[in-house]
Amino acid sequence: MxxxxxxxxxxxxxxxxxxxxxxxxxxxxxxxxxxxYEKGDSVGGTWRENTYPGVACxxxxxxxxxxxxxxxxxxxxxxxxxxxxxxxxxxxERYGMHQFIQFNTExxxxxxxxxxxxxxxxxxxxxxxDVLVAATGVLHHPNTPAIPGxxxxxxxxxxxxxxxxSIDYADKxxxxxxxxxxxxxxxxxxxxxxxxxxHFQRSPQWIMPCPDTRYSDEDKAAFRDDPDxxxxxxxxxxxxxxxxxFLAAIIDADSPELAEIQSIVEKNLEDSIRDPELREKLxxxxxxxCKRMVFSPNYYEKVQDPxxxxxxxxxxxxxxxxxxxxxxxxxxxxxxxxxxxxxxDAFVRPMTITGRDGVDLNQLWDVHPKAYYxxxxxxxxxxxxxxxxxxxxxNFSLIDIAERQWNYIEQxxxxxxxxxxxxxxxxxxxxxxxxxxxTEAAKKTxxxxxxxxxxxxxxxxxxxxxxxxxxxxxVMDKPKLEDYSLTPAA
Numbered sequence: 001m002x003x004x005x006x007x008x009x010x011x012x013x014x015x016x017x018x019x020x021x022x023x024x025x026x027x028x029x030x031x032x033x034x035x036x037y038e039k040g041d042s043v044g045g046t047w048r049e050n051t052y053p054g055v056a057c058x059x060x061x062x063x064x065x066x067x068x069x070x071x072x073x074x075x076x077x078x079x080x081x082x083x084x085x086x087x088x089x090x091x092x093e094r095y096g097m098h099q100f101i102q103f104n105t106e107x108x109x110x111x112x113x114x115x116x117x118x119x120x121x122x123x124x125x126x127x128x129x130d131v132l133v134a135a136t137g138v139l140h141h142p143n144t145p146a147i148p149g150x151x152x153x154x155x156x157x158x159x160x161x162x163x164x165x166s167i168d169y170a171d172k173x174x175x176x177x178x179x180x181x182x183x184x185x186x187x188x189x190x191x192x193x194x195x196x197x198x199h200f201q202r203s204p205q206w207i208m209p210c211p212d213t214r215y216s217d218e219d220k221a222a223f224r225d226d227p228d229x230x231x232x233x234x235x236x237x238x239x240x241x242x243x244x245x246f247l248a249a250i251i252d253a254d255s256p257e258l259a260e261i262q263s264i265v266e267k268n269l270e271d272s273i274r275d276p277e278l279r280e281k282l283x284x285x286x287x288x289x290c291k292r293m294v295f296s297p298n299y300y301e302k303v304q305d306p307x308x309x310x311x312x313x314x315x316x317x318x319x320x321x322x323x324x325x326x327x328x329x330x331x332x333x334x335x336x337x338x339x340x341x342x343x344x345d346a347f348v349r350p351m352t353i354t355g356r357d358g359v360d361l362n363q364l365w366d367v368h369p370k371a372y373y374x375x376x377x378x379x380x381x382x383x384x385x386x387x388x389x390x391x392x393x394x395n396f397s398l399i400d401i402a403e404r405q406w407n408y409i410e411q412x413x414x415x416x417x418x419x420x421x422x423x424x425x426x427x428x429x430x431x432x433x434x435x436x437x438x439t440e441a442a443k444k445t446x447x448x449x450x451x452x453x454x455x456x457x458x459x460x461x462x463x464x465x466x467x468x469x470x471x472x473x474x475v476m477d478k479p480k481l482e483d484y485s486l487t488p489a490a
Contacts, residue, residue, distance in 0.1 A: 006419045010034035011110075011119055011129035013348070015101050016045020018386035018402045019135035020088060021066065024095045025406055035127065036097070037119075039106035043092045045137050047085040050182070052163040052337075054189030055081035058181055058210075058295040062223075062233040063397045066091065070230045072223030077213035077233075078295070109352040112381060115422065131413060134348045135386045135402075141343040145177070149317040153336055160186060160339040169194050173332060175323055177315070178339035179205050180292065184299045186339055191302035198331045199303065200323070201312045203451070204281065206265040206288045209272075212297035247469050250289055253446040262288045272300035281312050286451035341454060345369055345463070347389060355380035356425075365389075368457040372426035372434055372483070373475055374465070375405055381423035381487070382416065384409045390438060392465040392472055404476040411479055415486065423487035430483035441466035 008031070012022050015038035023036050042048055057064050061079035065071050071087055079087075092098055106122040110132055117132040142159040144150075150157070158164050160182050173196040176186050184207070187199050215223075223230050233239060249258035265288045273279040282303070303310060314326040322332040347369050353361040356379040364370075364377070371377050374391030375384055386402045386409075415421045439461055442448065447455045447462035455462045465472060 005417050007033055008130040008413070008417055009116075009128065010131045010133060011117065011127060012036040012133045012135055013107055013351075014038060014045065014135035014137060015040075015043045015092070015097070015103075016047075016135065016137050016140075017088060017399055018137065019045075019133075020091055020095075020097055021399070021402050021406060022133050022135055022386065023097050023100055024066075024091070025410070027095060027097075032100075034100060034129075036101045037105045037107055037121065038101055038103050041103050042089070043097070043101070044085040044088045046140060047081055047088065049140060049161045050081060050163075051165070052160045052182065052186050052189075052339075054185035055182075056185060057081070057084055058293075059397045060233060060239070062230050063239070064399055065234075066399060067403055069094070070223075070227055072220055072227075072230065074220075075215055077211060077215070107351050109354070110383075111354040112356055112383075114356070117382065130382060130416065132383045133386065133409070134384070134388070136348050138342075138347065138387055138398075142338075143341045143343050144338060145340045147177070147315055147318055149319055152320050153318050153333075154320045155334045155336060157336040158338065160337055161342075167335065169335065171195050172334040174198070174335045174337065175200060175331060175333045176337045176339055178202075178341065179294075180339065180341055181294050182341070183339035184294050184296050186337060187308065188296060188299045188302040191305040191308050194307060197305075197308045198323070198333070199308065199310045200315060201281075201310060202314070203286075204284045204312065205291060205294045206284050207268055207299055208261070208265055208288075208293050208295045209268045210295045210297050243469070246289075246293070250446050251441075251444070251466055251468060253287065253444065253449045258287070258289060258446055261293075264288075268300065274304065278304070278310060281310050284451075287446060287449050289446045290449050290451035291453040292455070345389075345457075347385070353380070353383070355383070367459075368463055370431065370435055372431045373408075375408060376412070376424075376426045376484075378426050378428045378431050378485075381425040383425070384412070390463055390465060392469060401472075404473060408476045408479055412484070419489050421486045422489045423485075425485050426483055427485050430480075438466060 010026060012019050012034060015036050019036050020043060026034055040048055056078050058078060060077055061074040069091060075083060107119060108122045109120045111118045117129045119127045142161050144159060156164055156167055170193065172194055174190060174194045175198045176183050177200045179199060179201045187197065190197050245257045248255050249261050269279060269283060273282060311325060316324045316326045322330055324330050345368065349362065359379040369389035371385055371388045374388040377383060386405050387398055392401050412424050415424055442462040442464055445462055445466050447464055455464050457463050
């Protein structure tokens with residue numbers, strides 16, 4: 001750090017992928033005046049929380065790695081969850097992050113006093129910083145559905161992110177509610193390994209087939225000897241074609257790319273499911289990619305196991321020993337798993353974050369969360385978000401997104417570090433213009449083509465990045481300072 005640079009104090013919230021990234025990047029600059037507060041007892045974020053059978057990432061493993069820390073040891077093209085958690089634990093060790101992390105520490109409130117951020121933990125401690133970074137993630141507050149009678153179930157019942165590993169499932173009758181990526185992975189893993197498995201589906205999902213590619217020792221050795229092989233998996237012609245097709249499909253519901261994806265998933269259903277009745281149960285009534293795309297190499301195979309039953313008739317209520325359906329069917333169960341997702345609109349909440357002149361973030365986000373290009377918020381100076389609201393989501397590598405966002409944040413922080421300014425925040429006009437443009441574009445995406453999903457706000461508008469990924473790369477390359485309110489240093 002240059003001798004005349006201002007020694008900024010940073011507080012980072014969260015020690016998952018994004019929080020570790022922020023800490024590592026600060027250390028690479030030679031900065032050590034920061035702390036990472038983590039509510040859990042270890043690093044890893046969502047990969048610490050989710051330990052259910054079959055948990056895996058649906059982004060290729062070599063793409064779901066820091067650009068500066070390739071991992072030639074991945075066991076498969078799509079890495080299982082425990083390996084991903086181990087990767088982040090190894091990153092924390094390699095880059096000396098543990099000395100900066102305070103585990104089992106949840107933040108209760110953050111308040112801007114006109115000059116700095118004052119942070120209080122749930123256990124009563126206080127801290128102060130010049131820069132506040134929210135790396136809290138998107139999917140970490142479990143969503144428990146309001147199913148009538150759920151509290152009356154006398155068997156084991158839990159959210160998929162709170163998996164009970166003490167149970168011997170082999171002789172159990174298990175019900176799984178929900179069929180997003182998590183529900184699909186759990187059913188595929190438990191199929192044939194339990195006495196009975198009922199998959200409760202409110203609406204079927206289109207399933208994109210994907211290879212169950214495992215890396216051999218020879219493959220790993222080749223990756224170790226030649227990092228260009230890893231780079232090819234990350235960004236070679238095949239990766240670019242796959243990513244380009246998906247990006248074109250989601251931003252234009254009438255695109256030939258979406259028609260191609262629709263053809264692939266329809267063929268997967270037709271060719272894979274033998275029983276006509278089951279095939280129709282599993283056929284969605286909306287277009288492919290309207291919901292977050294589900295990738296699976298074996299769900300259609302596993303769901304046809306004799307031990308598995310798919311029920312789409314709708315849950316009437318949960319009773320002491322099972323689930324009663326609207327058509328009168330009753331499923332006796334020993335275990336009920338809620339693979340019902342997360343409160344995707346929570347982000348930093350339930351923390352109380354108070355900005356300039358007492359502005360409350362909860363009130364600002366009363367209709368829906370919003371941030372200027374998903375990173376900064378008016379009246380919240382020196383406050384930055386990684387993977388914040390309306391950032392690119394949906395089968396993208398959140399690591400790549402976070403790295404580009406940090407590059408953007410670093411340029412704004414440099415204005416503070418150099419002593420030119422004491423506070424930086426986008427203008428209200430800049431956020432309003434961004435939101436207007438984004439909302440109009442979002443209405444044309446496939447996410448708005450006629451299905452319910454966690455992407456939609458209360459008005460049915462997708463809260464997503466609606467433009468090409470190249471545009472995201474462009475805007476993250478350099479902040480438009482004319483869209484920012486810059487407070488000169490005293």
